[in-house]
Each structure stands twice: as C-alpha cells, then as structure tokens.
Amino acid sequence: MLTIQEIMETVTMVQEEHLDIRTITLGISLRDCADADPRTACQKIYNKITRLAGNLVPIGEDIAKEYGIPIVNKRISVTPISLVAESSRTDDYLIFAETLDRAAAEVGVNFIGGFSALVHKGITGGDKKLLDSIPNALDKTERVCASVNVATTKAGINMDAVALMGRLIKDVAFRTADRDGLGCAKLVVFANVPEDNPFMAGAFHGIGEPESVINVGVSGPGVVKRAVERVKGSDFGTLAETVKKSAFKITRMGELVGRSAAARLGVPFGIVDISLAPTPAIGDSVAEILEAMGLERCGTHGTTAALALLNDAVKKGGAMASSYVGGLSGAFIPVSEDSGMIRSVEEKALHLDKLEAMTCVCSVGLDMIAVPGDTPAETISAIIADEMAIGMINQKTTAVRIIPAPGKQVGDYVEFGGLLGRAPVMPVHRFSAADFVGRGGRIPAPIHSLSN
Amino acid sequence: MKYLENDESRGKRIIITVIGPDRVGIIAGVTCILAANNFNILDISQTIMQEFLVMVLIVDSENSGLDLSMLKDRLAAKGAEMGVQIDAQHEDAFKFMHRL
Numbered sequence: 001m002l003t004i005q006e007i008m009e010t011v012t013m014v015q016e017e018h019l020d021i022r023t024i025t026l027g028i029s030l031r032d033c034a035d036a037d038p039r040t041a042c043q044k045i046y047n048k049i050t051r052l053a054g055n056l057v058p059i060g061e062d063i064a065k066e067y068g069i070p071i072v073n074k075r076i077s078v079t080p081i082s083l084v085a086e087s088s089r090t091d092d093y094l095i096f097a098e099t100l101d102r103a104a105a106e107v108g109v110n111f112i113g114g115f116s117a118l119v120h121k122g123i124t125g126g127d128k129k130l131l132d133s134i135p136n137a138l139d140k141t142e143r144v145c146a147s148v149n150v151a152t153t154k155a156g157i158n159m160d161a162v163a164l165m166g167r168l169i170k171d172v173a174f175r176t177a178d179r180d181g182l183g184c185a186k187l188v189v190f191a192n193v194p195e196d197n198p199f200m201a202g203a204f205h206g207i208g209e210p211e212s213v214i215n216v217g218v219s220g221p222g223v224v225k226r227a228v229e230r231v232k233g234s235d236f237g238t239l240a241e242t243v244k245k246s247a248f249k250i251t252r253m254g255e256l257v258g259r260s261a262a263a264r265l266g267v268p269f270g271i272v273d274i275s276l277a278p279t280p281a282i283g284d285s286v287a288e289i290l291e292a293m294g295l296e297r298c299g300t301h302g303t304t305a306a307l308a309l310l311n312d313a314v315k316k317g318g319a320m321a322s323s324y325v326g327g328l329s330g331a332f333i334p335v336s337e338d339s340g341m342i343r344s345v346e347e348k349a350l351h352l353d354k355l356e357a358m359t360c361v362c363s364v365g366l367d368m369i370a371v372p373g374d375t376p377a378e379t380i381s382a383i384i385a386d387e388m389a390i391g392m393i394n395q396k397t398t399a400v401r402i403i404p405a406p407g408k409q410v411g412d413y414v415e416f417g418g419l420l421g422r423a424p425v426m427p428v429h430r431f432s433a434a435d436f437v438g439r440g441g442r443i444p445a446p447i448h449s450l451s452n
Numbered sequence: 453m454k455y456l457e458n459d460e461s462r463g464k465r466i467i468i469t470v471i472g473p474d475r476v477g478i479i480a481g482v483t484c485i486l487a488a489n490n491f492n493i494l495d496i497s498q499t500i501m502q503e504f505l506v507m508v509l510i511v512d513s514e515n516s517g518l519d520l521s522m523l524k525d526r527l528a529a530k531g532a533e534m535g536v537q538i539d540a541q542h543e544d545a546f547k548f549m550h551r552l
Contacts, residue, residue, distance in 0.1 A: 004497050004508050006550045011469050011539070065521050068541035249549045256548040 010249075011068075018222035018284040019250060020070040021257045022277045025198035026056050027205035027213040027270065030079040030114075038088040042099040045084070049076060049103035049112075052212050052267075057108040059264045067260075069253055072219070072419070076104060077203035078114035086126025093130050097137035097144045104143040111186075113203035115146040118193070121155040121442070131161075134168055138183035139175040145201035151191035151388040153395045157443040162388065165189050166381030166437070170404055173373065177406035180414040184403040185336075185368060189384050191391030191398045196271050197327040202364075202399060213270040215327060216258035219277045220250035222284045224314070228292040239293065240313045247274065247317030255322045273327030274318030275363060276310075278338040280421035286310075286331050287340025287350075298340055299350025307331065308361035328397055330363030336416065336423030337368055345424045352383075352426050360390055365399035370414045370423040373406045380404060382433035385443075393446055464514040465494070465543040468527065470507040472536025474500075478507065481530050482538065486511055489518040489526075505536070510543070 195206020391398030
C-alpha cells in the first residue's frame with residue numbers, strides 16, 4: 001500500500017532534488033540509406049529520421065506531463081555515418097552532417113549523435129573521410145555530435161588514430177574559437193564504446209541494434225546526495241545500502257518512462273542507462289555526493305575510494321530496477337557540467353591527474369575538461385592514450401572530451417551555457433610526449449583479451 | 453490508501469498532491485473541480501509536514517471527459533489562486549518507484 005510519505009518522497013525528489021529523466025534517445029538505423037550518389041543518400045537519411053522521429057518530442061512532453069517528471073532532452077542517435085556514407089562518391093562528408101542537422105531541427109531535438117567512426121583496429125576509406133570532415137562538420141552544424149572509438153580491450157589502441165584525434169581536436173577548437181571551442185564539447189574519443197548509449201555527445205546507433213529503439217538516460221545526483229546526507233556518520237555498509245536504494249528508485253522512473261515512450265512510438269525498448277548525470281544546477285552534482293560522504297573537497301585523498309563505492313552501489317541498485325541496463329551506466333564526472341567539480345578545480349583541490357585516477361572506477365572518462373589553448377596536439381593525444389589504456393586494461397568504457405580553449409590560459413574560463421555549463425581551464429603537464437605519440441601503429445591488446 | 457492495491461481500474465487512477473500553507477477552502481476548491489469534471493474521489497488523506505499542509509487525493513478518471521493534462525492546468529490555476537501548489541500525476545509514477 002502506498003503511503004502519503006512515499007508519495008511525498010517522489011514529489012520531493014522531482015521538485016527539490018532535481019530528479020529528472022535526462023534523455024530519451026531514439027536510435028535509428030541508417031544502414032538502408034547508403035547510396036552511390038551522396039545527395040540521394042542524404043535524402044533517404046532525412047526522410048527516415050523525420051518519419052521515425054516526428055513524434056518523439058510531443059510524445060516525450062506528454063509522458064513528462066502525465067507522470068509529472070521532467071524529461072530534459074529528447075535526442076536521436078544514428079548508425080555511424082562512416083558506415084552509411086562509405087559507398088557514396090564523395091570525399092567530403094559535410095553534406096551528411098548538414099543533413100543530420102536539418103533533420104534534428106525539423107523534429108525539434110537539440111542533439112543528434114552518430115557522426116562517428118569505429119577505428120580501434122584500423123581506418124578504412126570511409127572512416128578517414130569522416131574523420132577529416134569532423135572539424136568542418138562541428139563548425140558548420142549546430143546539433144550534430146561526433147564520436148570516434150580508437151581502442152578496445154580486444155583490439156588494443158590504434159595509436160595512429162589517437163595521434164590524429166589530437167590534431168583534429170585542436171583543429172575543431174581553432175574553427176570554433178569564436179564560441180570558446182564549443183565544437184570540442186560535441187566530440188568524444190572512446191575506448192570500448194557502448195552501442196546503445198543514450199547520452200550525448202557519444203551516442204550512436206550500433207550495428208547490432210534493431211531498426212529503431214528507445215534508450216533512456218536517468219539523472220538524479222541530487223536525490224542521492226540528499227539520501228547520503230541523511231546517513232551522515234554511519235558506516236560504509238549503511239552508506240552503500242542508502243545509495244543502492246536511491247539508485248533503485250531513480251532507475252524505476254527511467255524504466256517507466258522508457259517503456260512508455262517505446263510503446264507510444266511503436267518501437268522496442270532498449271535499455272536504461274543508470275549513469276548519475278550531473279547538471280550545472282546547485283545540488284545536482286556528483287562532486288557534492290562525494291563531499292557528503294565525508295570529503296572536505298572532491299579531488300582530495302579518498303575521492304577515488306568514495307567514487308568507487310558510489311559507482312558500484314548505483315549499479316547494484318539500478319540493475320535491480322530495470323529489466324535491461326546498458327549504455328555507459330556509471331557516475332559521470334564532467335567538470336564543466338558539475339558545479340561541485342568546478343569549485344574543486346577553482347580551489348585547486350582537483351587536478352587532471354586525480355580526475356584520471358577517478359575514471360578508473362567510474363564511467364566515463366575525462367569529460368568536458370578545458371585545457372590551455374596552446375596545449376600541443378601531441379599532449380592531447382597523450383592524454384587520450386592514457387585514458388584509452390585505462391579502458392583497454394580494465395575492460396571498461398573510457399572517453400575523452402577535452403577542449404583546448406582557444407587563446408585561454410589556466411585561470412580563464414570557457415562558457416558554453418545550458419547543460420554544457422562552464423569550465424575553468426586546467427593545467428597540463430609541460431613535458432612532451434611527442435616522440436611516444438609519434439611512433440605510430442597499434443598498442444597490442446592486453447593478455448587478458450585472450451579469453452576464448 | 454487501500455485502493456492502490458486494487459487493480460480493477462488499473463491505468464485510470466490519478467494522484468493529486470496539494471502542498472502549501474493551510475487555509476480555509478482548500479479541499480472545497482480542489483474537490484469542486486473534480487466533481488465538475490466527473491472525477492470520482494477514492495481516497496483523501498492529509499498531514500502536516502514541516503509546517504506545510506500536505507494533502508493527497510486518489511481519484512478515478514474513468515468517467516471523466518477531461519484529460520490529465522487539462523486537469524493539471526485547472527488544478528494549478530486553482531492552486532495559484534489559493535496560494536498552494538497542486539499537481540496531478542498518473543499513479544504509475546509512484547507505484548513504479550515504490551512497489552515491485
């Protein structure tokens with residue numbers, strides 16, 4: 001029997017603790033849109049996206065109203081464009097990015113993911129054309145997100161691709177310098193990328209996915225923080241149990257919304273991504289959860305342990321609450337999108353090296369990090385390589401979304417506004433890794449990839 | 453709130469929450485809208501939490517011609533008039549979170 005306390009608990013979570021559904025993401029396969037004529041391919045892509053996603057936004061709004069829970073974003077992910085465009089007779093894939101941008105605008109979604117390539121073992125002709133088109137595509141479009149998978153546990157790390165990504169990221173920052181390098185906020189480099197991730201900028205519709213599918217990303221750091229505050233001083237068993245229960249409740253809302261959206265759109269329900277996704281709003285911060293656990297500031301000694309506990313307890317609670325959990329499913333620690341992280345960086349409690357350590361025990365990686373604009377491309381590649389190594393060795397997803405802020409130095413800020421927030425520019429190591437990055441080739445897969 | 457365990461009219465029940473400072477006429481204001489639009493009240497309960505009146509109504513929308521979204525708008529307007537916050541949500545939002 002539902003009690004008045006339970007009803008009020010749900011109402012409070014939404015009204016005071018920022019519980020929301022971060023995104024319902026419609027995955028759409030574009031594999032049947034390939035054509036030798038790029039314009040014909042783009043027409044097919046536009047028609048398919050607008051046909052399948054036409055009702056996504058109104059249906060999302062209806063569900064939000066009915067259940068009284070905000071659904072912050074409605075988004076679309078598509079088959080990696082490198083695969084769709086590869087057979088078209090063109091060297092420039094900008095036309096594909098512009099088509100995605102137009103389709104997204106037509107159906108009213110703020111981001112569309114899938115300007116992507118999977119190059120963890122090598123780069124095909126289509127992959128190369130896509131990679132070369134990324135700077136222009138992110139400059140000329142508003143809603144398109146790009147991602148590149150450069151490493152897996154099974155294949156190792158494609159260091160040629162890592163080196164290239166360092167240069168590409170610099171180029172993207174340069175071209176979008178008038179917007180503080182905004183293009184870099186829409187470009188993610190992955191190891192072990194999931195094919196059903198609903199969160200931008202890394203979402204795409206994997207090749208093992210159905211024709212179309214609904215995936216849901218939940219939020220809720222504020223709910224977990226309040227729950228953790230209520231058990232101040234208790235032992236770790238109680239703490240973990242409290243986080244588990246909160247994660248369970250948050251995820252149930254995701255499951256409800258996902259199933260409801262899938263049924264109304266007439267497509268299969270894919271997964272709930274149980275990641276704790278912070279927003280710049282005060283109180284909706286993963287860093288503040290860690291601080292509520294007893295750390296004076298996020299980034300100090302003990303942060304990695306606290307995050308490990310948090311991430312594991314969220315998974316245990318979330319896994320019980322949903323029939324299908326997938327995507328990234330771990331706590332996010334994006335600097336620019338988390339007010340607590342920003343404060344820790346400002347107070348010099350949190351450094352890039354500690355963030356790297358934290359990514360060993362949570363999803364997803366070095367996310368929304370601003371570094372000085374004059375950081376060499378090789379250094380960015382080396383930062384990516386470190387993160388990819390963590391993913392490869394630990395058989396987990398890791399990612400890098402880094403902004404070499406044009407014309408800015410440590411102490412300056414990049415300002416993106418909205419959910420992307422603002423980020424203080426963080427220092428990087430000044431010693432070079434250019435000779436290491438420049439070797440070329442692949443870092444072989446680790447011994448434990450030989451699991452057959 | 454025993455009605456929530458009864459699955460007979462599943463999918464038709466709406467939970468209305470009223471939060472705010474207590475005053476004369478809150479129940480009358482809410483129930484007047486419900487009666488006018490043919491919502492059957494299954495249960496009402498109220499309590500005081502942190503000095504605020506918290507009232508929860510469970511209503512059956514089976515015979516009402518008004519959809520949930522319109523009901524929400526009318527209740528919200530009434531709430532603004534009375535200085536309290538009123539919301540209406542499908543019961544699944546609560547059942548899914550608290551019950552397996």
